[in-house]
Amino acid sequence: MIRLKQLSKIFQTSNQEVTAVDDVDLHIEAGEIFGVIGYSGAGKSTLVRLLNLLEAPTAGTVEVAGYDMQALDNSSLREARQEISMIFQHFNLLWSRTVYSNIALPLEIAGVPKSERKKRVEELIQLVGLAGREQAYPSQLSGGQKQRVGIARALANRPKVLLCDEATSALDPKTTDSILDLLVDINQKLGLTIVMITHEMHVIRKICHRVAVMEAGRVVEEGNVLQVFQQPEQEMTKEFVKQIAAPDEEAVQQVIESANAPVMKLTFTGTRAGEPVVSDWIREVQVDVNILHGKLTHTTEGSFGTLYVAVGANEDQLSHSLSFLNGRGVFTEVMA
Amino acid sequence: MLETIFPNVNWETMWEATLETIYMTAIAGVLTFLFGILLGLLLFLTSKGHLWENKGVHSIIAAYVNITRSIPFIILIILLIPLTGIIVGTILGPSAALPALIVGAAPFYARLVEIGLREVDSGVIEAAQSMGARHRDIILKVLLPESMPALLSGITVTSIALVSYTAMAGVIGAGGLGDLAYRDGFQRNNLDITVTATVIILLIVFVLQWMGDRLTYKFDKR
Ligand SMILES: Nc1ncnc2c1ncn2[C@@H]1O[C@H](COP(=O)(O)OP(=O)(O)O)[C@@H](O)[C@H]1O
Ligand SMILES: [Mg+2]
Numbered sequence: 001m002i003r004l005k006q007l008s009k010i011f012q013t014s015n016q017e018v019t020a021v022d023d024v025d026l027h028i029e030a031g032e033i034f035g036v037i038g039y040s041g042a043g044k045s046t047l048v049r050l051l052n053l054l055e056a057p058t059a060g061t062v063e064v065a066g067y068d069m070q071a072l073d074n075s076s077l078r079e080a081r082q083e084i085s086m087i088f089q090h091f092n093l094l095w096s097r098t099v100y101s102n103i104a105l106p107l108e109i110a111g112v113p114k115s116e117r118k119k120r121v122e123e124l125i126q127l128v129g130l131a132g133r134e135q136a137y138p139s140q141l142s143g144g145q146k147q148r149v150g151i152a153r154a155l156a157n158r159p160k161v162l163l164c165d166e167a168t169s170a171l172d173p174k175t176t177d178s179i180l181d182l183l184v185d186i187n188q189k190l191g192l193t194i195v196m197i198t199h200e201m202h203v204i205r206k207i208c209h210r211v212a213v214m215e216a217g218r219v220v221e222e223g224n225v226l227q228v229f230q231q232p233e234q235e236m237t238k239e240f241v242k243q244i245a246a247p248d249e250e251a252v253q254q255v256i257e258s259a260n261a262p263v264m265k266l267t268f269t270g271t272r273a274g275e276p277v278v279s280d281w282i283r284e285v286q287v288d289v290n291i292l293h294g295k296l297t298h299t300t301e302g303s304f305g306t307l308y309v310a311v312g313a314n315e316d317q318l319s320h321s322l323s324f325l326n327g328r329g330v331f332t333e334v335m336a
Numbered sequence: 337m338l339e340t341i342f343p344n345v346n347w348e349t350m351w352e353a354t355l356e357t358i359y360m361t362a363i364a365g366v367l368t369f370l371f372g373i374l375l376g377l378l379l380f381l382t383s384k385g386h387l388w389e390n391k392g393v394h395s396i397i398a399a400y401v402n403i404t405r406s407i408p409f410i411i412l413i414i415l416l417i418p419l420t421g422i423i424v425g426t427i428l429g430p431s432a433a434l435p436a437l438i439v440g441a442a443p444f445y446a447r448l449v450e451i452g453l454r455e456v457d458s459g460v461i462e463a464a465q466s467m468g469a470r471h472r473d474i475i476l477k478v479l480l481p482e483s484m485p486a487l488l489s490g491i492t493v494t495s496i497a498l499v500s501y502t503a504m505a506g507v508i509g510a511g512g513l514g515d516l517a518y519r520d521g522f523q524r525n526n527l528d529i530t531v532t533a534t535v536i537i538l539l540i541v542f543v544l545q546w547m548g549d550r551l552t553y554k555f556d557k558r
Contacts, residue, residue: 052466054462054465054466077468078468078469078470079468080468081465081466081467081468082467082468084466085466085467086463086466088459088462088463090459092457092459092460092462092463093460093463094460094478094481094482095482095557095558096481096482096484096555096557097481105464105467105477106467106468108473108477109464109467109468109469109470109473109477110467110468137557138557139557139558153463153467157467163466
């Protein structure tokens with residue numbers, strides 16, 4: 001669906017050159033939710049703007065939804081852009097238009113006749129859950145509602161690709177989750193390919209299938225979200241993973257010292273979501289388990305993280321536990 | 337009663353002058369609105385980082401705007417007498433004042449339009465571009481509607497300036513309240529005429545300001 005080859009973007013400012021995107025190769029499959037994570041200034045926004053040619057590449061090629069983007073003339077580029085929608089951190093709605101006519105704008109631009117426009121806008125309002133707010137102005141909406149309008153507007157011309165530049169970064173955690181749920185819903189219902197630009201690991205783990213980590217314009221690491229979580233190779237990636245999955249060491253040390261039973265460390269590396277490993281273990285081995293500390297996170301492909309437990313068990317039960325848990329894909333060690 | 341306070345005022349003449357002032361302000365106001373928006377759009381669009389970025393064209397328009405804006409209006413009228421003759425067919429009367437009024441006011445308004453357009457969130461323009469908008473769409477559906485409150489408050493200020501320009505247009509015999517206040521009032525020492533004309537001009541200004549404020553408020557959904 002998206003194929004970038006040796007893509008670079010150099011900005012020429014008055015006193016220096018800034019390489020915002022540096023020799024990026026990426027391949028994003030149709031129907032995928034692909035995350036791009038990196039700190040501020042890493043070049044994420046520039047990368048996403050290169051995809052719909054809002055920014056012209058300095059070198060390399062961009063192919064999106066079957067279009068060789070750079071080969072298009074102006075009018076074909078405008079048509080291609082109707083298939084490559086975008087949503088923004090600050091929503092970028094027209095304050096002069098109501099919810100209804102904000103969503104109608106891309107349809108007006110595409111020359112859709114009025115009666116069809118009305119039908120489509122009504123569908124979209126239902127889809128994003130804004131029924132009853134059609135005549136409100138953006139200034140009367142919450143951040144989450146504004147982003148819903150942004151999403152409805154982006155979907156109006158039935159695009160193949162949805163580009164999201166920090167689409168949840170201006171929202172509180174709860175609203176972020178509801179917007180992410182909506183995006184997953186759209187991805188599944190419409191088979192839309194989604195590119196999620198973010199600096200939040202939470203967003204990646206919650207909805208992305210694959211992820212690319214960007215640093216100083218380069219993609220330094222790329223792969224399945226789970227795999228990148230399990231075996232982060234770059235320092236950058238490790239830092240991001242730590243944010244959500246590594247328990248802080250001081251707390252762990254304290255917990256181990258104050259425990260009056262053997263402590264086991266369980267490392268989950270992609271256990272099937274919904275599989276009750278711990279309760280199976282307790283039932284199977286008949287042990288008392290006291291959860292001391294942990295940080296677990298759920299990705300689209302399973303659970304990931306560590307759990308520290310104190311186990312009231314004898315030698316036999318301990319070794320039985322080890323073999324049971326390791327057999328279920330939970331890497332387990334006895335700490336003390 | 338009226339005759340004792342305003343012994344020299346001929347109310348019919350006063351009314352005629354009022355209509356002339358309103359006529360000049362209204363026609364010049366509408367045309368200034370159109371030309372000012374055109375000029376302002378050109379100034380904005382040809383500036384750095386915008387749709388029709390073009391240093392050459394931008395400097396020419398900016399020079400034109402700055403020059404016409406800085407020539408004192410009274411001199412502008414005199415300079416434009418030949419042009420007026422060609423366009424209007426006469427160099428006397430209210431219509432003869434129109435070219436000078438518009439040439440004087442449009443650049444002033446164009447700067448206000450440009451300022452208003454600069455305030456439009458660049459993210460919104462980018463959003464429209466990402467939808468595949470043509471330049472025409474961006475201008476008509478994004479730039480102008482999103483800057484409407486600024487365009488309206490700008491034309492309010494400009495129309496009020498136009499009212500005082502019409503007074504100066506008296507030098508070419510344009511008529512109107514300013515002309516009346518000067519010739520019949522000041523030159524013939526009829527204070528009552530000057531005062532009455534001034535009060536009516538003030539009323540016109542107040543009404544313009546009030547309408548402008550209402551309209552601006554109505555369009556502002558921010
Ligand atoms: N139009 C531009 N002109 C000059 N430099 C730019 C421009 N846009 C972005 N940059 C620079 O490119 C780098 C990457 O920016 P950006 O893509 O916005 O990063 P991110 O979205 O990851 O925060 C930054 O150093 C930024 O200053
Ligand atoms: Mg950014």
